[in-house]
Every structure is written in C-alpha cells, then in structure tokens.
Amino acid sequence: MTHVLERYEELIAAGELRPDPEQRAAALRLNQLQEQLEAIPPRGSLIWRLARAKAPAPGGIYLWGGVGRGKSMLMDLFHACLQINRKRRVHFHEFMLEVHDRLRIERMKERGDPIQPVVAAVAEETRCLCFDEMVVNNSADAMIMSRLFTGLIDAGVTLVTTSNREPDQLYKDGLNREHFLPFIGLIKDRLDVLTLNGPTDYRMERLAGVTTWHVPNGPAATAAVREAFFRLTDYPPEDAAHVPTDDIDVGGGRMMHVPKSLKGVAVFSFKRLCAEARGASDYLAIARRYHSVIIVGIPRLGPENRNEAARFVTLIDALYEHKVKLIATADAAPAELYAEGDGRFEFERTESRLIEMQSLDYLALGHGEG
Ligand SMILES: Nc1ncnc2c1ncn2[C@@H]1O[C@H](COP(=O)(O)OP(=O)(O)O)[C@@H](O)[C@H]1O
Ligand SMILES: [Mg+2]
Known part of the structure; x- marks a missing residue:
C-alpha cells in the first residue's frame, strides 16, 4: 500500500x-x-x-x-x-x-x-x-x-x-x-x-547527447540503443531479460504484439514492422501510442525490397506526423538507405524526414502536437 x-x-x-x-x-x-x-x-x-x-x-x-x-x-x-x-x-x-x-x-x-x-x-x-x-x-x-x-x-x-x-x-x-x-x-x-510547467524538459535532458541513428547494425549500435532505452525508461540494465511487452489494438479487430515496451517507449525490429504485411493503420496505432520508438536492424534496401521500402515510407510518415522520437540502428545513413528501386522518388521525403527527426528542434517537440 x-x-x-x-x-x-x-x-x-x-x-x-x-x-x-x-x-x-x-x-x-x-x-x-x-x-x-x-x-x-x-x-x-x-x-x-x-x-x-x-x-x-x-x-x-x-x-x-x-x-x-x-x-x-x-x-x-x-x-x-x-x-x-x-x-x-x-x-x-x-x-x-x-x-x-x-x-x-x-x-x-x-x-x-x-x-x-x-x-x-x-x-x-x-x-x-x-x-x-x-x-x-x-x-x-x-x-x-x-x-x-x-x-x-x-x-x-x-x-x-x-x-x-x-x-x-x-x-x-x-x-x-x-x-x-x-x-x-x-x-x-x-x-x-x-x-506542470517547470523549466526542465526532462525527456530532452535524457535524450541530450543520445545519437538517434546508429550505423552500422552490430553490437556497438545495439548496445547504444539499449542504453538509450534504459535512460528513457529508468529500467535497470541488469534486468534486461524481463522488459515488459505490450499488445496494441491496431483497428479492424487486429492486435499487434510489441516485444519490448515501457513508459511510452517501444522497441521493434525492422523485420517485424516492414517485412510483414503491415499498413498505415498499424503504423498510426504505434505513432499514437508511443512517444519514442526504437527500430533495430534496418538493412540497406534494394530494388528487390520495394515492399519493405514502401512500408518504411508509410511508417516514417506516421511517426513524423505524430512527432514520435525515433532511435534506430541501420546499415546506412538515411541518404544511402534506398539507392534505387520503385518508389525511390517518394523515398526522398523519408530521407529528409529522417534527417529532421535527428535534430534538436524535432526532439524538443511534444508527442502528437501539430
Ligand atoms: N524529476 C525528474 N527527474 C528526472 N527525470 C524525470 C523527472 N520527471 C520526469 N522525468 C523523466 O523525463 C521523461 C519525460 O517525462 P514524461 O512524464 O514522459 O513527460 P511528459 O508526459 O510531461 O511529456 C521520462 O523519462 C521521465 O521519467
Ligand atoms: Mg506524456
């Protein structure tokens, strides 16, 4: 009690x-x-x-x-x-x-x-x-x-x-x-x-100095995003095996399982988000529910990945529009992520958004605010 x-x-x-x-x-x-x-x-x-x-x-x-x-x-x-x-x-x-x-x-x-x-x-x-x-x-x-x-x-x-x-x-x-x-x-x-409007934005303080886009995928990048997760959630690193999960209603009677989630922060693999049959309603549900999203294992995409690339565009649009903070591990910088393939032109907007999403101005915005 x-x-x-x-x-x-x-x-x-x-x-x-x-x-x-x-x-x-x-x-x-x-x-x-x-x-x-x-x-x-x-x-x-x-x-x-x-x-x-x-x-x-x-x-x-x-x-x-x-x-x-x-x-x-x-x-x-x-x-x-x-x-x-x-x-x-x-x-x-x-x-x-x-x-x-x-x-x-x-x-x-x-x-x-x-x-x-x-x-x-x-x-x-x-x-x-x-x-x-x-x-x-x-x-x-x-x-x-x-x-x-x-x-x-x-x-x-x-x-x-x-x-x-x-x-x-x-x-x-x-x-x-x-x-x-x-x-x-x-x-x-x-x-x-x-x-509750004191001088300190504690989230910003916790994000200060955190790199949000880690290249390449690998142990160093993984360790860095884990550290960011612990910092954002105050989760004890020694108990990493027991981070809670979440299930979200993505509409149409469907649920989506979130493997790691705490205090408005969720962790997903690129595979789970963009290599499976997912669409705008899934991404919107994520963008509304979490103020920060960590995506791990974003690969370099080629012409054979046009479906993944298209889903990734929709995902980033949803996150961006809801001012969700993104932390990611990837095999390339945003500008080199999808060099050629269908929808390459569309992808330019995504590149630019990904760059903006790393800026301090973006990180200081409130979740969901226009
Ligand atoms: N007094 C504090 N000292 C340190 N960290 C804090 C303090 N208050 C809040 N935080 C942390 O700052 C982050 C943002 O807090 P949160 O409650 O999500 O803010 P809000 O809902 O007002 O946007 C969270 O990680 C939270 O644990
Ligand atoms: Mg809040």
Whole structure:
C-alpha cells in the first residue's frame, strides 16, 4: 500500500528523479485523490451495502504543461499506486476510438440517444479513468466530448488527465468550436487544473547527447540503443531479460504484439514492422501510442525490397506526423538507405524526414502536437 507522494520521494531518494517543486505539489494533490478514492468502500462489499451512501465521486485532476515535464510519469505513479478495483489508464486517443465504436453499435440499435448507454457502460466498468495526452483535433470527438464527460462525471467516474495544453487552448481554432466550449467549462468546474510547467524538459535532458541513428547494425549500435532505452525508461540494465511487452489494438479487430515496451517507449525490429504485411493503420496505432520508438536492424534496401521500402515510407510518415522520437540502428545513413528501386522518388521525403527527426528542434517537440 504505497502512496503516490511516498513513491515519488522514493524515486528521488534512489536518484531516478530529480527534485522538482511543481511535481511534488502535483504528487501531493494526486496523493490526496488516491486517499479519497481508496476511502470509498468497494462496490458490493458489506460496508457498501450497509451504507449505500452515494457520496459524490471525488473530483478529478487535469494536469497540463509542456513536454517532458513529468505529466505521464506522475499519472503512471498515481495509477500504479491506486488500490481500487475499477481503475483504468488509457491513451486518450485510444479511448475516443473505443467510444466511437461503442456509439456506432448503439446507433444501430436505434434506441434514441446513443451517448447515455455508452456513459452507463463505461461508468459500470471504471471508477477512476486516467487519460494520457488529451488532445482534441477532430470535430467528431469535439462534438460529443461535453456530453460524454458530463455524463461520466455525473455517473460517479473520477477523471485524471494529462495534456500539453491548458484547458482554454484545447481544440483551438477547431471547426464548430462553440459546441466544444461547454467541455472546457466542465474541466474548469469539475476538475482541479494543475500546471506542470517547470523549466526542465526532462525527456530532452535524457535524450541530450543520445545519437538517434546508429550505423552500422552490430553490437556497438545495439548496445547504444539499449542504453538509450534504459535512460528513457529508468529500467535497470541488469534486468534486461524481463522488459515488459505490450499488445496494441491496431483497428479492424487486429492486435499487434510489441516485444519490448515501457513508459511510452517501444522497441521493434525492422523485420517485424516492414517485412510483414503491415499498413498505415498499424503504423498510426504505434505513432499514437508511443512517444519514442526504437527500430533495430534496418538493412540497406534494394530494388528487390520495394515492399519493405514502401512500408518504411508509410511508417516514417506516421511517426513524423505524430512527432514520435525515433532511435534506430541501420546499415546506412538515411541518404544511402534506398539507392534505387520503385518508389525511390517518394523515398526522398523519408530521407529528409529522417534527417529532421535527428535534430534538436524535432526532439524538443511534444508527442502528437501539430
Ligand atoms: N524529476 C525528474 N527527474 C528526472 N527525470 C524525470 C523527472 N520527471 C520526469 N522525468 C523523466 O523525463 C521523461 C519525460 O517525462 P514524461 O512524464 O514522459 O513527460 P511528459 O508526459 O510531461 O511529456 C521520462 O523519462 C521521465 O521519467
Ligand atoms: Mg506524456
């Protein structure tokens, strides 16, 4: 039974994190929410049945600030420490895709307002919903968010969310923004808005000095990307054999297995990504879910690899458009990777993107920000 603040301070004492007053204040607030949520007896328990007191759910938290400030780190600590049954941490975009799927099913039933049953189902499953990276960039989401989230809060769901933007800046200049404004009002009324915007971009600090494109493939390159992975995730190198795996929903009812993944960083082989029948939806799912991707074993490509080259182009487009940080081992520099073959012309864009993706300016961008 560890509390968020205690855990945060343990990590500082262990040297994994540097002391940061704004983070500590946020950890304290999350700690308080943890205590409130844990004090409510579990549904169906004896005390719960005796009391039946429907105390309102504790108000949630909106944690916003620039990239690399530790928002996801704090949310993950909170989620990991929280001892309640119905908790869920999900990437915001993934949650909205799921909501749209559920809405589609409800609409087919033609039983009136589809939002209410979706709200009821989510509230039944979850008491505390943690969203990472709330970003609203399409009108389909914007149109339903106010009603969806009002419904969830009223149904007793506590929301904790991170975002790179302050509430007033969400969906800025978006289409039909007037329908979205009530959602901003809801955040300000019902969530505690905390700022995490200190001077240090810790991710940048961890990436500083890290070479992102290693040539050629081989033990030295492998060792360098392993080191980068440990640095980005604080994973102990001596336990390299047990790095967690992940499975991601790539749409159309298909899943993709990710052999190594931790704290928003995923490791793939070029083979798995580009030598198998994969396409844009797989790459988009990856680009949305991870802020950093490590690809190992990129070979020099020739005319006989035109399928691999075409997939690689699509992959890099998805990563680039979502500002995903790329670390790679390859047999050639981007400009020599695909000297000839079908789609050679297209590949020039990829070369240029790969070069830009190594720049400090690119590395300083926030994941998913336009
Ligand atoms: N106080 C800190 N000291 C050292 N590293 C930190 C600190 N806070 C966060 N980090 C690390 O910096 C990186 C970026 O943090 P993250 O939570 O992903 O940022 P954000 O979600 O705000 O973009 C992560 O590797 C995280 O572990
Ligand atoms: Mg984050």
